[in-house]
Amino acid sequence: MxxxxxxRVIDVLLVIGLMLLMSYxxxxxxxxxxTGIAMxxxxxxHQILNxxxxxxxxxxxxxPLRIVQTFVNAALVSCFILTSLSGISMSVYAVPFFxxxxxxxxARRLHLTLSHWxxxxxxxxLGLHIPAMLGKVKGKQLRRIxxxxxxxxxxxxxxxxxxxxxxxxxxxxxxxxxxDYDKAAFLVLLEALLIAFFWVFVGSQLPGILNRKAKxxxxxxxxxxxxxxxxxxxGLTCLLPVETDRGWGGGTASRAxxxxxxxxxxxxxxxSTEAHREQLISDLPLRQFSVLLFxxxxxxxxxxxxxxxxxxx
Numbered sequence: 494m495x496x497x498x499x500x501r502v503i504d505v506l507l508v509i510g511l512m513l514l515m516s517y518x519x520x521x522x523x524x525x526x527x528t529g530i531a532m533x534x535x536x537x538x539h540q541i542l543n544x545x546x547x548x549x550x551x552x553x554x555x556x557p558l559r560i561v562q563t564f565v566n567a568a569l570v571s572c573f574i575l576t577s578l579s580g581i582s583m584s585v586y587a588v589p590f591f592x593x594x595x596x597x598x599x600a601r602r603l604h605l606t607l608s609h610w611x612x613x614x615x616x617x618x619l620g621l622h623i624p625a626m627l628g629k630v631k632g633k634q635l636r637r638i639x640x641x642x643x644x645x646x647x648x649x650x651x652x653x654x655x656x657x658x659x660x661x662x663x664x665x666x667x668x669x670x671x672x673d674y675d676k677a678a679f680l681v682l683l684e685a686l687l688i689a690f691f692w693v694f695v696g697s698q699l700p701g702i703l704n705r706k707a708k709x710x711x712x713x714x715x716x717x718x719x720x721x722x723x724x725x726x727x728g729l730t731c732l733l734p735v736e737t738d739r740g741w742g743g744g745t746a747s748r749a750x751x752x753x754x755x756x757x758x759x760x761x762x763x764x765s766t767e768a769h770r771e772q773l774i775s776d777l778p779l780r781q782f783s784v785l786l787f788x789x790x791x792x793x794x795x796x797x798x799x800x801x802x803x804x805x806x
Contacts, residue, residue, distance in 0.1 A: 500542050507535050508619065508689075515612055515685045518672035526580070526587040533577045540570070558703040562621055565696075569614040572607045579604035605670055609662040616689045620696020643694055644718055648725025650691030653684050655730050691726070695719055 510532040517525050550563070581587075582594035583604065594600075627636065654660075661667045701707055701715030 496542070500539075503535055503539050503542070504619075507532065507539065507615070510535065511612060511615055512682060512685050512689070514608070516678075516681045517670065518674050518676075519678050519681055523586040526584050529577070529580050530587050536573055536577075556703075556705065558700055561699060561703060565614055565617050565621065569611065569618050572611045572614060575603055576607045576611050579607070602665060602668070605662060605667075606665050609659060612689065613659075613663070613692050616692025617696040617699075620693040621699060623693065623697035624700045640714075640718060643690075644722050645725055646687065647691045647694035647722035648729065650687040650689070650694070651723060651726025652729035652733070654688045654691060655726065656733075657684065657688070659688065691722065694722060 510528055513520065513528050514525065514532065520528070546566070553559075555563070578594065579600040581591045582600040583597065584592060595603075627639075658667070662670070698715040698719050701711050702719075704712075
């Protein structure tokens with residue numbers, strides 16, 4: 494019983510840590526690195542406590558639900574390992590002695606893409622365990638109310654997932670992470686929570702859809718719940734379209750990227766003044782420097798990046 498409580502505490506800390514890691518603009522590079530180190534340690538401990546799952550991999554029959562659960566778990570562990578390794582290889586504050594573990598360009602790409610996949614897969618992983626947790630809740634009426642309340646929240650999460658260009662990060666369509674530093678902290682955390690909730694919701698309905706022993710009515714209700722949430726998200730996306738900028742290598746930039754681009758243009762309105770640009774670049778962290786690099790990528794007179802500084806990430 495005591496061990497189960499420890500597992501639950503670790504699970505809660507992992508969820509909180511992931512929310513903090515996905516809200517990079519609120520904490521900065523140093524806190525981001527140390528939170529990542531703590532998450533890595535918690536994940537290792539989580540694997541040790543759940544080592545029986547590995548021992549049971551080659552036992553028993555694989556139903557459709559078990560296949561999905563095994564795939565999600567294996568993909569999550571793989572993504573998290575690579576995310577940790579790529580993050581460590583770019584660390585400046587926490588473990589700087591591993592900074593050359595892999596090539597910087599490869600590490601940045603891996604970290605950016607796989608951290609978003611880890612976020613998505615952790616939502617599914619958590620959702621797949623929700624039915625077992627809710628099995629202890631008595632009262633069908635209470636469950637129905639919870640399901641009805643969850644559907645619009647999940648739909649809003651899907652809308653934010655698309656609005657914040659998560660698919661672009663998942664499929665390596667952008668080389669850098671772009672953040673809206675003007676957004677209030679509670680909105681950043683709320684958006685991350687709702688996006689995660691959509692995948693938790695999908696994961697929570699998969700057992701009802703894939704379980705062969707479930708009644709046809711239960712399967713239909715679970716499927717309709719997911720489709721309704723998707724419809725709400727798609728409807729919000731159509732009704733509230735995202736402002737995009739095209740022309741940076743033919744790609745599509747999200748609203749956050751556009752805001753970052755406008756900020757750089759406001760900071761440096763006179764693009765022809767090289768001294769002004771050099772001063773601007775020397776005062777910007779690498780993430781905003783990358784936006785400037787895009788702004789002037791077609792100009793031959795773009796100034797070289799100054800010597801490395803401690804606040805570059």
